Amino acid sequence: MHPDPHIHTRSRAHAAIVMRVATLALLALLVATSEAKPVDPKSADRPVLTTTIVYLGKDYDEPPPLSLVDKQVKDKGIQGARIALGEDNRTGRLIGQDYKLLEAIVPKDGDVVAKARELLAAGHGLFVADLETPDLLAVSDLPEARNAIFFDVRTSDDRLRQEQCRANVFHIGPSWAMRADALAQYLAWKKWRRWFLVVGKTPADQDFAAAIRRAASRFGAKIIGETVYEFDAGSRRTDTGHQQIQTQMPMLTQGVGEHDVVIVADVADVFGEYMLFRTALPRPVAGTHGLVAVVWHRSFEEYAGTQMQNRFEKKTGRVMTERDYTAWLAVRIIGEAVVRTHENAAANVRAYILSDKFEVAGFKGQGLNFRKWDLQLRQPILIAGPRALVSISPQAGFLHPKYLTDTLGFDEPETKCQLDNKTSTKGED
Template identity: 45%
Template sequence: MRSIRSKTKNGRLCYGTHPDFDRGASLIRLLLAGIFLFGWTSASTDAAEINIGYLRRIDPKSTLSRIQTPADNDGIAGARLAIDDNNTTGRFLNQQFSLEDVRLAGGANAVAATIALVERGVSLVIADLPADELLKAADAGSPRSLLFFNVGASDDRLREEDCRANVIHTTPTRSMLADALAQYLVWKQWRRWLLVVGSHAEDKLYGDALRRSAKRFGARIVQDKVFEDTGGARRTDSGVVQIQRQLPVFTQGAPAYDVLVAADESEVFASYLPYRTWDPRPVAGSAGLVPTSWDGSHDQWGAVQLQDRFMKQFSRRMTALD
């Protein structure tokens, strides 16, 4: 019991005890005992192991230039850095994280790889897969309580008619990216769009998303054109010159527009659009002003320290997939 000092009615000081101090002291002793018991229990038990799989396709992707070719560790590098960070703090929570990289090439089966991961004790999978393969893998993992994180497929249908309960999406959809771009262009008062869409299926999906966003945010598409991929060699001198010569003429005679918006996920022509349009106009979409979930200019919420650690460990800059 702790003594306290108080004044009586006649102004004299008196000493005594107060029950609140007894309860407070007991509570402190109880908390100290709990902390000691927790520390002793944590030290005496094995760390909880969380096994994570990284499932990805490594088939080469055609790009307009070698500078744009993704690094071999694109995506997995960010996961490895996250594992290192989690294991640093995991020591205090008695947790240990591990990462297994599973590469699929050619005709490799994503379903078989998923089942193999489960058999090796993996409970979480980071999936960098096309939409159809992701759905098959998720269906195979569902009865086995496997949780997927979609980091690569931006198809809107994965959140709509093809939604799966065991798939969490961290990559933005095409509609999200198109909405972000449209809001900025409208804010800049670039409301008149010349829309150029590639001839591949992915290009058309992105084009559809851009059309919806234009209507949603009050932009107007003054002309909607398709750039056909004729199958020429992208990296040969003749192929490059051919596309470069086509673009000024391709954009000639268009109605008055404020910005050219390109949908070219297949990377056939969009990178050649900036500074090559017939009229001097900004370019957005798949080239020029590109909507993305990550950019190296981001420097808030610890991003500078994160990028410094990433650069030191992998000798390159982070990408959106990382």
């Protein structure tokens, strides 16, 4: 019998497959070994590039959550930065780079401006800024901060992206306008176009309410009624008060025309939790409570979000908050820029993250980058209920000539931000 040539062909193919599998196994073993036994950068031929990232924050008073279901967390943000630092170093050690996190959190009665001056004088230029608006502006406006970069991981203030923008402040979290537009797109998709707006008394409540009004006009909704929550809240943790609340909320929401949804603007978390299931008409609640537009949520599990959630919880013993996520993302952005450019001066980092080459992975199914006109990070926004992800905006059908994420918030033709790339000057109306 003559040998079948097909047998030899199959044998060669089988051998090739075996060789490929063996090669991949060897590569996997090498990677695992490099992670288990990190390369000492001091032994490398090239000099070590050490990048110090400053986490600048303040111990602000933060009220406990209304519900005992949510425990009070006093280390939001910094935990996300610490985990991101480990990820930066896992990559960095392979190419002769080292990352350090300098934690500079001043007490609530401390002087954050004086601390910033001290750090800037020491030559630091890369800051993760966990600061409220007045402190962030005061620090970024320091003459010596002109060439530094501050990654804002705390605020949603539209003014910081508009008339009060700064050339040395990059915004990681979404603005109020982005959150409101993300929610409005989903409500428009559901054809829930008649809104009843309930607003708290704090300045932040007013800011979010203004963003909601703008979103309604942009996406074809109508605010058929609006009221302010005037009741004085009692003790957040010792008063049960469910009978009183059960009476207040129907009174607050009655006498309004036919509406599809109640929109709550309660950034301070004074009353919003009490709106659910207590409105005069049986309507869904959205806004700051109920159905919310957030950059991260404990229930998010898509695009490897589950792995991120599990890794964070394993290291910290708690769930990942929005500020943990934005701080994590800020440190990863710095690491991405330094790894790609092999430069860690603030000017070089700034140039790269504003270039067309830059994008960073954020477990959102797409690379994230910055808007050049207001230094806001583009990213999808999660639409979530208390215990589950509901949707992700931008919604299907809302189009844009360049980036679909630019349908959220202030687009370039709408911006009031006037950036001077040479200095951190104030914009003008």
